[in-house]
Amino acid sequence: MKISAFKKSYEGKWVLDFPGFELKDGNICAVIGSNGSGKSTIAKVLAGIVKADNRRLPVPNDISVGYMPQKSFAFRLSTISNIRLSGGSEEEALVLMKRLQIDHLARKRAKKMSGGETARMALARLLIRPYDLLILDEPTASMDIESTALTEEVVSEYCRNTGCTVLWVTHSLQQARRVAQQAIFMRNGCLCEAGEAEKLLFNPDKTETREFLEFYGI
Numbered sequence: 001m002k003i004s005a006f007k008k009s010y011e012g013k014w015v016l017d018f019p020g021f022e023l024k025d026g027n028i029c030a031v032i033g034s035n036g037s038g039k040s041t042i043a044k045v046l047a048g049i050v051k052a053d054n055r056r057l058p059v060p061n062d063i064s065v066g067y068m069p070q071k072s073f074a075f076r077l078s079t080i081s082n083i084r085l086s087g088g089s090e091e092e093a094l095v096l097m098k099r100l101q102i103d104h105l106a107r108k109r110a111k112k113m114s115g116g117e118t119a120r121m122a123l124a125r126l127l128i129r130p131y132d133l134l135i136l137d138e139p140t141a142s143m144d145i146e147s148t149a150l151t152e153e154v155v156s157e158y159c160r161n162t163g164c165t166v167l168w169v170t171h172s173l174q175q176a177r178r179v180a181q182q183a184i185f186m187r188n189g190c191l192c193e194a195g196e197a198e199k200l201l202f203n204p205d206k207t208e209t210r211e212f213l214e215f216y217g218i
């Protein structure tokens with residue numbers, strides 16, 4: 001899946017220059033980089049939440065795109081009704097909730113859930129239907145170790161079963177190494193390095209990428 005080049009400015013101030021990238025179909029691509037490097041901006045532009053400067057969507061326009069924002073959102077409904085807003089039967093929703101270990105919260109008001117529970121609900125709201133491209137912006141940031149591992153497993157499974165391509169923003173290099181086949185390293189609003197995850201996350205070409213990995217202790 002071809003992601004076209006785009007730039008993004010807010011109120012005339014440049015924040016992002018993305019040169020374009022070929023996401024391999026059915027792969028998970030990790031997006032790594034420091035705070036403010038432009039990761040969420042890429043996610044928002046690809047999801048169509050904000051417009052690129054040229055006002056064009058950089059993804060093919062005939063694909064379905066699912067987006068999980070950095071801050072998960074709950075509607076004023078029960079947890080199961082939140083999930084079913086995207087479609088699916090009650091039974092399908094319950095199967096998915098069980099898989100994500102939130103089935104005991106099905107009838108609970110979604111607004112009353114914890115951060116990690118809300119994130120799993122928001123994920124279930126996406127995974128209840130197929131997408132061509134799924135954009136996850138730090139989906140496990142508020143999750144404990146167990147829920148994080150479960151989420152990695154469930155999303156990888158979803159990819160294998162549906163052929164969906166995933167762009168996964170993460171601050172965890174370990175997570176990127178566990179889930180991703182491709183990776184992008186963002187630095188100061190620019191794409192510094194992109195390619196195979198195995199190469200970028202263990203033996204990168206660029207000094208800046210190497211320094212970033214070393215700074216993170218690996």
Ligand SMILES: Nc1ncnc2c1ncn2[C@@H]1O[C@H](COP(=O)(O)OP(=O)(O)OP(=O)(O)O)[C@@H](O)[C@H]1O
Nearest residue numbers: 010011015033034035036037038039040041042070
């Ligand atoms: N709505 C906005 N208006 C103005 N500037 C913005 C807006 N949204 C983001 N920015 C700026 O764009 C830059 C990139 O922000 P972005 O949210 O993409 O970073 P990030 O890599 O996701 O960071 P983090 O790791 O903290 O989530 C930052 O300098 C940020 O201040």
Ligand SMILES: [Mg+2]
Nearest residue numbers: 039040041070
């Ligand atoms: Mg962000």
